[in-house]
Amino acid sequence: MTAKRTGVGFRAILSGTGHCVPAAILTNAELERRVSTTDAWIVERTGIRERRLAAPGEKASDLALVAAQRALDAAGLAPEFLDMILVATVTPDRPMPAVGPTLQAALGARCPALDFSAACAGFVYGLSLARAQIESGQAQHVLLVGVEVLSRRVDFTDRETCILFGDGAGAVVLSAVPAETGRGLLHTRLGADGRFADILRIDADEGVIRMEGREIFRHAVNRLTEVIEAALAETGWSAADVNLVVPHQANLRILEAVAKRIDVPRERIYANLERYGNTSAASIPIALDEARREGRLADGDKVLFAALGAGLVWGAATLVW
Ligand code: UT7
Numbered sequence: 001m002t003a004k005r006t007g008v009g010f011r012a013i014l015s016g017t018g019h020c021v022p023a024a025i026l027t028n029a030e031l032e033r034r035v036s037t038t039d040a041w042i043v044e045r046t047g048i049r050e051r052r053l054a055a056p057g058e059k060a061s062d063l064a065l066v067a068a069q070r071a072l073d074a075a076g077l078a079p080e081f082l083d084m085i086l087v088a089t090v091t092p093d094r095p096m097p098a099v100g101p102t103l104q105a106a107l108g109a110r111c112p113a114l115d116f117s118a119a120c121a122g123f124v125y126g127l128s129l130a131r132a133q134i135e136s137g138q139a140q141h142v143l144l145v146g147v148e149v150l151s152r153r154v155d156f157t158d159r160e161t162c163i164l165f166g167d168g169a170g171a172v173v174l175s176a177v178p179a180e181t182g183r184g185l186l187h188t189r190l191g192a193d194g195r196f197a198d199i200l201r202i203d204a205d206e207g208v209i210r211m212e213g214r215e216i217f218r219h220a221v222n223r224l225t226e227v228i229e230a231a232l233a234e235t236g237w238s239a240a241d242v243n244l245v246v247p248h249q250a251n252l253r254i255l256e257a258v259a260k261r262i263d264v265p266r267e268r269i270y271a272n273l274e275r276y277g278n279t280s281a282a283s284i285p286i287a288l289d290e291a292r293r294e295g296r297l298a299d300g301d302k303v304l305f306a307a308l309g310a311g312l313v314w315g316a317a318t319l320v321w
Contacts (some may be wrong), residue, residue: 011184012134012142014319015175016077016287018070020063021052021168026151028163042163044066047252051166051277054149059093061102063169064147067285068107071143073173080175083139085113086129088122088146088281090202090310091153099147109143113210120248120309121190122146122281123170127305127317128188130174145171146281155208163210164250165209166277170285183300183320187235190315191225200310218226220254223260223314228306232262239263241302243321246291248307249273249283260305270296280309297321 022169025048028039042048054063064087072079077199085107087100092115100113118125123146133139147169156162177184196219199212224247232239247255252271259269270291279286284305301321308314 009179010135010137010176011179011181012131012174013177013184014172015073016071016073016173017171017285017292018067018074019170019286019289020066020070021065021137021166021286021313022058024053024055025050026053026166031163035162037159037163045163045253047271047273048163048277049274051203052168053151054167060089060091060149060169061099061106061146062094063149063167064099064103064145064171065106067147067169067171068103068143068145068270071106071173072165075173075175077141077173079107079109082109082111082141082143084111084130084133084142085109086126086142086144087113088118088126089114089115089148090119090280091314093150103145118281118309119311120250120278120280120283120312121282121307121311121315123311123319124188124305124307124315125190125313127185128190128315131185134174134176137289138178142174143171144174145169146283146285147279148282150209150280153202153207153209160213161209163271164278166279168276168279168282170282170289172285173290186318186320187231188312188315188317189231189234191223191227192311192313194311196312203274217251219312220250220258220308221261223259223308223312224254224306227314227316228258228262228304231304231318235318237302237318242268242304244291244296244303245269245306246284246288247305248309249276249287250278257319263285
């Protein structure tokens with residue numbers, strides 16, 4: 001990749017968004033037939049009604065490709081102008097090679113491409129990585145994709161986890177604009193605490209998700225509140241300034257608890273987990289694309305992203321749309 005400019009005074013806007021979810025729907029009613037649970041319990045404790053399941057043979061790179069093409073179309077950008085492809089995933093097609101180069105070839109792009117793993121915080125970590133590429137002048141356009149085929153990693157006899165997760169892909173194109181426009185990513189703040197690695201994990205020998213749900217829930221509410229408050233303060237915004245929060249979609253009760261603590265009205269928190277469950281790294285870009293297509297984002301709106309995932313890892317980002 002060639003450096004295009006010295007990088008002074010550029011910001012990263014989200015110039016295009018897109019998403020792709022598999023066609024097959026797994027409803028709570030179907031899960032009632034598989035494990036000892038009820039639709040009423042799942043809706044009350046999580047807010048989830050259904051999730052999408054990849055078809056046999058449908059891979060992360062297949063979903064990523066469609067989401068990426070939609071984001072590029074929305075940006076009006078041809079793939080050859082991409083300077084970097086970043087793919088956040090914990091469910092790549094295979095251990096090696098990464099989804100990134102597979103996607104690069106399928107798109108007809110020529111830029112460097114890689115995967116990285118930050119579980120459900122993958123998209124927010126990716127915003128920080130992409131922003132650094134753009135602000136340092138190394139890239140003008142970066143494609144960031146969050147994609148998961150988590151259904152392959154779910155134990156469908158474990159009622160605590162099989163109700164939560166789903167498959168899908170979301171993508172954004174980040175593009176450099178002069179900082180004077182006032183638009184784009186203003187701040188990203190990341191955190192990690194590996195002491196809690198075991199509370200949400202996929203062990204190599206077992207190969208399926210294991211989770212201490214209550215512990216994750218507690219960490220999610222506390223860490224998300226802290227990181228959002230820090231990101232807002234460092235950006236110079238108050239909670240009242242934020243037009244839309246697009247959080248990781250894990251559990252509606254987590255979103256409501258965080259909204260209450262940071263004092264943002266529930267209507268300003270975008271939620272679509274009712275239809276997709278938790279799609280890990282894909283959840284924020286899917287939600288963002290739906291919010292944009294529904295007309296929930298106007299030029300100049302102040303947008304906040306926040307996520308926590310296995311690691312533990314977490315982060316928040318502030319952006320002027
Ligand atoms: O992106 C990060 C990924 N993970 C998460 O965000 C998960 C965070 N955690 C959660 O979303 C929630 O902890 C769960 C939805 C997993 C569980 O909800 P909860 O309100 O924390 O339930 P609990 O673990 O405190 O369990 C309450 C009861 C238990 O029964 P007993 O011990 O009170 O008799 C569970 O066995 O609910 C039972 N239970 C269920 N009942 C019906 C657990 N799962 C189910 C189920 N259906 N699917």
